[in-house]
Each structure stands twice: as structure tokens, then as C-alpha cells.
Amino acid sequence: MKPKFFAVPYVVWMAIFVIAPVLIVVFYAFTTADGGFTLTHFTEMSRFLPVFTRSFRLAFISTIISIAIGYPVAYILSREGQRVQRLMIMLIMLPMWMNFLLRTYAWMSILENTGLLNRFLAFLGLPQLQIINTPTAVVIGMVYNFLPFMILPIYSVIVKIDKSLYEAASDLGANTLGVFRKLVIPMSLPGVLSGIMMVFVPAVSTFVISQLLGGGMVMMLGDLIEMQFLGSTYNPQLGSAVALVMMVIVILFMYVMNRFGEGEEKAVGL
Amino acid sequence: MTGMTRRPGFFGRGYNFLILFFLYAPIFVLIAFSFNSSRSRSVWTGFTFDWYKSLVQDESIMNAFYTTIIIAILSAVIATIAGTFAAVGFFSMRKKWRTPLLHINNIPMMNADIVTGVSLAMLFVALGSLLRVNFFGFATILIAHITFNIPYVILSIMPKLRQIDSNLVDAACDLGCTWMKAFWKVIVPEIMPGIINGLIIAFTLSVDDFVISYFTAGGNVMTLPMKIFAMTRRRISPEINALSTILFLTVLAMLIIINVREARQEERLKQSQLMLNR
Numbered sequence: 001m002k003p004k005f006f007a008v009p010y011v012v013w014m015a016i017f018v019i020a021p022v023l024i025v026v027f028y029a030f031t032t033a034d035g036g037f038t039l040t041h042f043t044e045m046s047r048f049l050p051v052f053t054r055s056f057r058l059a060f061i062s063t064i065i066s067i068a069i070g071y072p073v074a075y076i077l078s079r080e081g082q083r084v085q086r087l088m089i090m091l092i093m094l095p096m097w098m099n100f101l102l103r104t105y106a107w108m109s110i111l112e113n114t115g116l117l118n119r120f121l122a123f124l125g126l127p128q129l130q131i132i133n134t135p136t137a138v139v140i141g142m143v144y145n146f147l148p149f150m151i152l153p154i155y156s157v158i159v160k161i162d163k164s165l166y167e168a169a170s171d172l173g174a175n176t177l178g179v180f181r182k183l184v185i186p187m188s189l190p191g192v193l194s195g196i197m198m199v200f201v202p203a204v205s206t207f208v209i210s211q212l213l214g215g216g217m218v219m220m221l222g223d224l225i226e227m228q229f230l231g232s233t234y235n236p237q238l239g240s241a242v243a244l245v246m247m248v249i250v251i252l253f254m255y256v257m258n259r260f261g262e263g264e265e266k267a268v269g270l
Numbered sequence: 271m272t273g274m275t276r277r278p279g280f281f282g283r284g285y286n287f288l289i290l291f292f293l294y295a296p297i298f299v300l301i302a303f304s305f306n307s308s309r310s311r312s313v314w315t316g317f318t319f320d321w322y323k324s325l326v327q328d329e330s331i332m333n334a335f336y337t338t339i340i341i342a343i344l345s346a347v348i349a350t351i352a353g354t355f356a357a358v359g360f361f362s363m364r365k366k367w368r369t370p371l372l373h374i375n376n377i378p379m380m381n382a383d384i385v386t387g388v389s390l391a392m393l394f395v396a397l398g399s400l401l402r403v404n405f406f407g408f409a410t411i412l413i414a415h416i417t418f419n420i421p422y423v424i425l426s427i428m429p430k431l432r433q434i435d436s437n438l439v440d441a442a443c444d445l446g447c448t449w450m451k452a453f454w455k456v457i458v459p460e461i462m463p464g465i466i467n468g469l470i471i472a473f474t475l476s477v478d479d480f481v482i483s484y485f486t487a488g489g490n491v492m493t494l495p496m497k498i499f500a501m502t503r504r505r506i507s508p509e510i511n512a513l514s515t516i517l518f519l520t521v522l523a524m525l526i527i528i529n530v531r532e533a534r535q536e537e538r539l540k541q542s543q544l545m546l547n548r
Contacts, residue, residue: 002364003361003449004363010353010356011371013420014375015463017414018377021386024392072285076285079276081277090525092290094522094525097478098518099478099498100478101480103296104502105498105510105514106296106297108297108502110295112312116311119313161400197496201382204385205384205385206425207384211503212502225385229388229485230484236395239388247382250381260300
């Protein structure tokens with residue numbers, strides 16, 4: 001017996017539990033309830049165009065904010081001493097180990113109308129904010145939940161940049177800004193790309209954050225799918241069609257990101 | 271020292287401190303209000319341990335907790351064993367076969383959780399109507415968890431397999447080992463760190479999963495994250511805060527133990543290197 005046959009049980013498992021489910025989704029997406037071929041689920045989806053645009057808009061905004069907040073964290077952290085780096089990384093990872101439902105629930109109690117934030121504002125004599133059940137609350141929840149997934153990959157590439165490269169760059173006359181623009185940013189791009197993937201995909205497909213912090217007012221793609229399977233409007237055909245579209249978009253997105261990443265790696269000669 | 275390699279200044283440190291505050295403030299709010307004597311989430315009325323008592327006495331929460339742990343242990347162990355064999359199998363294949371199989375293996379990691387959950391649920395419906403049984407519940411959650419765990423186990427074992435000196439396996443074979451023996455005596459010990467790593471990742475992923483369990487449970491069984499979701503939607507329940515506090519402290523303790531162990535190992539490594547250099 002050769003060791004390559006060790007993989008046979010898992011290949012069978014994949015055929016049943018990885019490939020078959022995908023094929024079933026594809027099948028349902030193109031069939032009517034009684035089994036005939038149809039494309040109506042896709043044309044019907046145009047009704048939900050606002051849901052698509054909202055999902056992508058909010059996921060995009062959250063990803064951009066995560067980069068804007070997370071990149072400086074990773075960069076500053078990479079210049080700390082060994083001990084501080086290790087401690088900070090542990091502190092950044094710790095909240096990730098708490099279930100994201102609990103983290104999202106925490107923001108409910110902060111953002112609600114009589115919540116801590118508004119009580120604090122009232123205490124300062126400032127006007128009240130209506131944040132809960134708005135897209136803003138959903139974005140705050142997504143950034144909070146996914147920020148570590150942006151910081152960690154960026155940090156792990158910046159920290160690997162050879163220190164002598166900095167010296168070489170400044171010896172050759174680059175000022176601080178020049179080193180940052182010509183060295184740190186290009187070298188850290190692969191980390192940013194994997195951060196984008198790790199934030200964007202869960203953000204665009206979430207239904208928990210939008211339900212808890214959007215209060216049903218901010219419907220996203222995840223909510224749309226969930227409704228077709230477990231919600232009030234049971235329609236697995238339509239749900240499959242939406243899931244299929246999401247799957248294709250995610251694959252295309254990753255493909256583009258990978259292509260982009262390869263180009264960058266070539267450009268910096270990695 | 272150039273400007274870029276200098277330690278961060280006051281503003282840099284202040285900024286990172288602010289981000290840590292952003293990450294931890296909500297968690298500390300949760301913890302603080304787990305001791306609040308009223309149901310309010312924002313007004314402090316006094317100190318109490320009542321929510322911890324009602325948490326432990328709540329049978330459905332405790333059941334959900336046990337279900338979560340049992341599924342996590344079972345799925346992690348099964349996924350680790352299956353993933354180890356699969357990784358070794360994939361590794362010894364020709365590239366022509368390995369590449370497409372690894373691509374398929376990536377599907378559950380790449381797909382959004384909701385797509386994995388929904389597609390598995392539809393498979394279980396189809397299989398159920400084919401075999402005329404409704405097996406939604408514990409079994410379907412377990413199968414789903416094994417399915418999304420194995421790719422991560424393979425991912426953590428593959429690099430270790432690449433590090434093995436292929437001469438070791440050849441030597442074992444030349445010395446009369448059967449393939450099975452070479453697997454147990456040479457390969458498994460060499461990739462053990464990867465296996466353990468995979469087991470830990472699988473366990474934590476399983477404990478943490480909400481979305482895939484939610485779609486594959488079929489309303490019969492509840493894991494702890496599913497229970498938490500139900501609680502957040504129904505009403506304000508300070509038991510969630512108590513639960514958060516317990517989970518936070520558990521994770522904190524685990525991380526501290528792991529870090530202290532790692533630091534000690536590094537210290538020992540350094541000392542032994544010093545001894546060698548002398």
C-alpha cells in the first residue's frame with residue numbers, strides 16, 4: 001500500500017460534503033420548485049439590488065476603515081521591542097477568542113438609545129446620537145469584530161522587512177516619508193491584501209451583525225440568504241441563487257486579489 | 271539609527287493604546303455589567319453574583335455548553351486523524367493530482383460561512399429525503415464541523431511534511447520498514463507539532479462556530495453560540511454578561527499559560543545555545 005492512498009477516505013468525504021453541496025446549490029439556483037430549468041431566480045434578484053449594493057458598500061467601508069486604523073497599529077507595533085510586540089499581539093488576539101456574538105452584543109449595550117454612549121454624551125451636556133439600528137452601527141460592529149484580522153497579517157509582513165533595507169534606503173538619500181512610500185508600503189502590500197480578504201468576505205456575508213446592530217433595518221446579503229432558508233419566506237431556490245452569486249463574487253474577488261498580489265511581489269522582487 | 275528603525279514615540283504609543291482601549295472597552299463593559307444587580311445594560315444599581323447563579327442553574331444554557339464541548343472534542347479529534355492521513359496522502363501524490371485536490375480542500379476555508387452552512391444544510395435535506403430519515407441535529411452539526419475543520423488541519427500539517435528530510439523515509443524503507451511502519455515511526459513523530467497545532471485550531475474553530483451550526487442544526491440541538499444568539503434576540507439577559515466574563519477569563523488564563531510556557535522554552539533554548547557556544 002502506497003501512502004497516497006491515505007488520502008482516499010478524505011477524497012470520498014470531500015466528494016460528499018464539499019463538492020456535492022456546491023453542486024446542489026448550483027442545481028437549486030437554476031430549477032423551479034417542481035424541478036424544471038429556470039433563470040427566474042436570477043432575474044428576480046434585481047428586486048434585491050439595494051441589498052447587494054448596501055452589502056458591498058458597508059463591507060467596502062468597513063474594510064477601508066480597518067486598513068486606515070489597522071495599518072498604523074501594525075507599523076507602530078513592528079518598531080517596538082520584542083517584549084512589547086509579543087504582549088501587544090497577545091492582547092490583539094485575545095478578543096478574537098471570544099465569540100463574535102458576545103462582542104457584537106457588547107456594542108448593543110453601548111450604542112442603544114439609552115446606552116452607555118448616549119448617557120455619557122448627556123453627562124457632558126452633548127446632544128444624543130441615534131446610532132443603533134443604522135448602517136453606522138453595523139459598520140462599527142464589523143470594524144470592531146474584524147480589525148484584528150487586518151492588523152495581524154499586515155504586522156506579520158512588516159515585521160519581516162529586513163532592517164538593513166531601511167538603512168540602505170536612507171543611506172541612498174530617502175527621507176522618512178520616502179522610505180515609507182518606497183519601501184514599507186510596497187513590501188507590506190501582500191499583508192494588506194490578505195487582510196482585505198479576511199475582512200471583506202465575512203463582512204459582506206454577515207447576517208448576525210446586521211441583525212443585532214441593524215435591528216432588521218439594515219438588510220444585507222447574509223440576511224437575504226438566511227431569510228430564504230430559516231426565515232419567514234422559505235424559498236431555497238432563491239436562497240441558493242443568492243448564495244451562488246455570493247460564491248462566484250468571492251471567488252472572483254480572491255482571484256483578482258491573488259493576481260494583484262503576484263504582480264506586487266514581482267515588482268518588489270520577492 | 272535611522273528615523274525608521276527608532277522606537278515609536280509618544281504619539282505612536284498613544285495611538286496603539288487608544289486602539290487597545292477600543293478593543294477592550296466593550297468587553298470590560300460586558301464584564302462590569304455581569305455584576306449589576308438590575309437587568310439594565312447601562313445603569314449601575316449595585317453589586318450582585320445573581321447572574322452567575324442563574325447562568326449555572328439555567329439547564330438549557332448548560333446543555334448547550336456540553337453540546338458545544340462534545341462536538342468540539344469529537345470533531346477536532348476526528349478531523350485531526352482524518353486530516354493527518356489526508357495530508358500525508360496528498361503530499362505523496364504527483365502534482366497533477368495534488369493541486370486540484372488541494373483546491374477542492376480550500377473550498378470550505380474560502381467560502382463565506384453562510385454559504386458553507388446553507389449548502390451543507392441542503393445536502394442533508396437531499397440525503398434525508400433520499401433515505402427517508404430526518405437526521406438533522408447532533409450528527410449533522412458534527413459532520414459539518416469535521417468538514418470545515420479538516421482543511422485547517424491539513425493546512426497546519428503540510429509545511430511540516432515539506433520540512434521532512436525525504437532520506438529519512440527512504441532509510442526506513444531500506445532498513446525494511448513497511449510503509450505503514452515508516453508512517454508511524456518516522457513521519458508522524460516528525461509532523462507532531464503540526465498535528466497538535468491542527469488539533470488546537472480545529473477545537474477552537476468548532477467552539478467558536480455559530481453560522482454553520484445555525485444552518486445545519488435543524489432546530490433540534492443548540493450549541494452555546496446558537497443559544498447566545500437566541501438570547502440576544504429575545505430580551506436583555508445579564509446571564510450573557512456572566513457567560514462572557516467566564517469565557518474571557520478562561521481564554522485569558524489559557525493564553526497566559528501558553529505564553530509563559532513558550533517564554534520558558536525559549537529561555538531554555540537560549541541557555542543551551544550559550545552552553546554550546548562556550
